Amino acid sequence: MSTAPRMNIVVVGSGIAGLTAALHASEAGHSVTLVTKSRLGDGCTPLAQGGVAGAYGPGDSAARHAADTLSAGAGLSDTEAVDVLVRDGAARIAELIARGVAFDRAADGSLLLGREAAHSHARIVHAGGDATGAEISRALVAQVRQAPIEVIENAFLIDLVVDGGSARGIRMLRDGALIDLESDAVILATGGAGQLYAHTTNPIGATGDGIAAALRAGAAVADLEFMQFHPTVLAAGPAFLISEAVRGEGATLIDDEGRRFVFDSHPDGELAPRDVVSRAIARQAESHKGPVLLDATMLGAERLAARFPTIDRVTRERGFDWAREPIPVTPAAHYLMGGVVTDLDGRSSLPGLFAVGEVARTGVHGANRLASNSLLEGAVFGARAAAALERLRLAPLTQPLSSPATTLPPxxxxxxxxxxxxxxxxxxxxxxxxxxxxxxxxxxxxxxxxxxxxxxxxxxxxxxxxxxxxxxxxxxxxxxxxxxxxxxxxxxxxxxxxxxxx
Structure with a gap:
């Protein structure tokens, strides 16, 4: 238990970054209130099919992981931030296991390691085959429920409350009323802004609320031009992501004549960085006016069902037998590399305001995120932000916060x-x-x-x-x-x- 003064901390968002930050802050002795837009554990994290990078097998290392991350980032990643990510990664994966996350294991009990595009080695841990995010969310939500953390669900972040040049709380909308919630510091973990685009893997609530509130409060933001488009979303019905791990297992992208066209853009073909693959699909669809297809038939029905049970179920529900026929796919907005500018401990340019996860621009991702680094980033920087609270110097409030009387629709x-x-x-x-x-x-x-x-x-x-x-x-x-x-x-x-x- 920390000997630092006990502080009141508001965490906004309940994905892996917010849940991790809340747990670490509470365990350090702070009074924590976690505010979430819908239900606890909703958002992008439970939808994540990919895994968590950072488990290194024979011939692999943190240095190689860093090199892959820097390569994917197209020269714009911050090397110090990348070093922090890969250095802290093993500890955060071990923490997730200790908190009850059941990652997939081999018969001998060792962690199963998968490989995804632009990774030089198999270093990604998964849970439930393609349900990693859901399993992480389940375990961390259970921990938060058991901790002395106040949870406020169905509360919408209206704005940050700034007093004396520091973030000292939030204004939220709940049950039709505007409420000011005072705190010594605010940790934003509100996710990205996929709803900017007509096609997105993000849930309907991913409207960039945290970034927008930070902008209005005067915090620095950067790299918003770097939106990552996931190459393979099922092009039938509501957006449903077909994990990159499917291509990592050997599935191919073909045109309507069966040609593997991605090799025209990159020698790694389907395992090229996401931005390359997405643009290749976009150009193919534009020039040929025909469907782009993901062919996983070579993997067989049994393997597909065992390795990708969620995808197998959803594709069949939508009328596709992907073990026997290729399925149509399209790119979709997936992950925002930019956001609220932070240092290596999640601190923003606005004193008292921290940002972790997709809402933050840590510098890790540069111009293009390496697959399965997002869950890792949320865990690593969520923990680091909570630890940095002890070094926060507080000034007294210039005036007490009071809730406005305004009411709004539900x-x-x-x-x-x-x-x-x-x-x-x-x-x-x-x-x-x-x-x-x-x-x-x-x-x-x-x-x-x-x-x-x-x-x-x-x-x-x-x-x-x-x-x-x-x-x-x-x-x-x-x-x-x-x-x-x-x-x-x-x-x-x-x-x-x-x-x-x-």
Whole structure:
């Protein structure tokens, strides 16, 4: 138990980063309140099919993992942040096991190690085959429920409360009322902003609320132009991700004539970095106007069902027998490499504000995230942020916080016109600020976004608050993309207009 002064800490978000930060802060003796937009454990983490990188077998090492991470980041990763990630990784995986995460094991009891695209070795641990995120979320949620942590569910982050130049709490919307929650520090773990795009693997609540609140509070953000598009989402029905591990096991990407076209773009073919594979699929779909197919038939029904039980079930529910026929896939917005700028301990440029997980720009991912580094990043930097609380120097509040009397509609109120505007923005971002970008398209998008922002009224519903956040992030993202005139990683400029549809 720490001897540092006990502080009141608010953690916003309940994915792996937020749950880890809350547990570590509570175990250090702080009073912790965890606020989450929907139910505890919802969000992107339980949807994660991939695993956690950082378990090193024969011939592998943290140094090799770092080299792969830096290579995927296209030269823009922060080497110190990457070193922290791989150095702390083994301890965080061991912690997850100690907290009850049941990773898949071989007959001799050793951890099963998988390989995914752009990794030079098999170093990724999974749980339930393709249900790693769900298993991690289950175990950490159970730990939080047993800890002396106050949990506030179904609460929407409206803004950060800044007092005396420091973050000293949050303003949240819950049960139709605006409530100010005072704290000594705030740890944002609100995830990304996949809902900026028409096609995304992210849940409906991934509207960039934490990044937008940090921007309004004056915190520095960076790298929002780097949105990673996952190459393989089932192109039938609601977005459903087909894990990169499927290609790691040997599945191939083919056109309607059976040709493995990704080799035209990279010598590693289907195991090239995600941005390369996603663009290859986009170009293929655009030029041939036919479906892009993922062929996993060579793996056989028994292996597919055992290794990827969730994917096997969902594809069959949607009418595909992927053991006998290739399935149609499309890219989709998946992970935001940019966000709130932090140091190696999650501290932002705004005193008292920390950011961990996808909401943060730690510098680990650079221009393109290496597969299965996101869950690891959440665990590593969630723990580091909690440890850094002990070094936080507090100034007294200039005035006590008081909750405003304003009331708003409940959280599930999404009016039809607000939904329509969101759809318009998402399609604009997909067409102009998506996989293949042009200077003309970005300029057009920026003009439209600014017009939409100028015409927007003050938010009066949950949907309007989400829309305001998305419009703010859309403007900053398009501006950043326009300012980066050369292609790198997930940001790709093309010489002529290109519209991507799926």
């Amino acid at each position: 959280l599930d109120d999404r009016a039809a016109d607000e939904t329509s505007r969101r759809t318009q923005l998402q399609q604009l971002m997909w067409d102009r600020v998506g996989l293949l970008r042009t200077e003309h398209g970005l300029s057009e998008a920026l003009d439209t976004i600014r017009s939409l922002r100028a015409a927007a009224l003050s938010p009066a519903t949950l949907a309007a608050h989400e829309e305001a956040n998305l419009l703010l992030l859309a403007e900053v993202t398009a501006s950043a993309a326009l300012a980066r005139t050369t292609s790198v990683g997930a940001h790709h400029m093309t010489p002529a207009p290109a519209l991507i549809g799926a």
